[in-house]
Amino acid sequence: MSYGIRKKFYNSKAWKTTKNTIWLKQNLLCNRCHMPVYVDGLSDYLPKGKRRTGIVHHKIYLDNFNVYDDSIALDENNLEGICKECHEKEHHQDQVTRINYDFDEDGNLIQKN
Ligand SMILES: [Zn+2]
Ligand SMILES: [Zn+2]
Known part of the structure; x- marks a missing residue:
């Protein structure tokens, strides 16, 4: 159930628009390691293997x-575009996160059932 709620959010037009705004502001670079990232719809012309997968992280x-709260879910101040590697480091700092969460094929953090 928790997975469904967030999946719906990540598929929403509002999220996709916000996410793309973040990436364009950051020039498609990871905010932490500054590696160029691959973002669906923005860098489709680039070979996927050449770039790291980009994920917009919620601080x-x-x-x-809070997925229903736009001031958290969609506020640019709460968002940071980072590559998959930096995203995993961020979430794996927390032992509980490592045990209870995983990433789906889009790189979104999901709760294990
Ligand atoms: Zn990075
Ligand atoms: Zn994250």
Whole structure:
């Protein structure tokens, strides 16, 4: 169920628009390691293998409640475009996260059932 709520959010037009705004602001570079990233719809012309997968990270982690709160879920101040490697480091700093969460094929953090 928790997975469904967030999946719906990540597929929403509002999220896709916000996410692309973040990436364009950052010139498609990871905010931490500054590696160029691959973003669907923005860098489709680039060979996928040449770039790291880009993920827009929520500084206040998204959960089943704040996913409905635009001031957290869609606020640019709460968002940071980072590559998959940096994203995994961020979330794996937390042992609980490592055990309870995983990434789906789009690189989104999901809760294990
Ligand atoms: Zn990075
Ligand atoms: Zn994240």
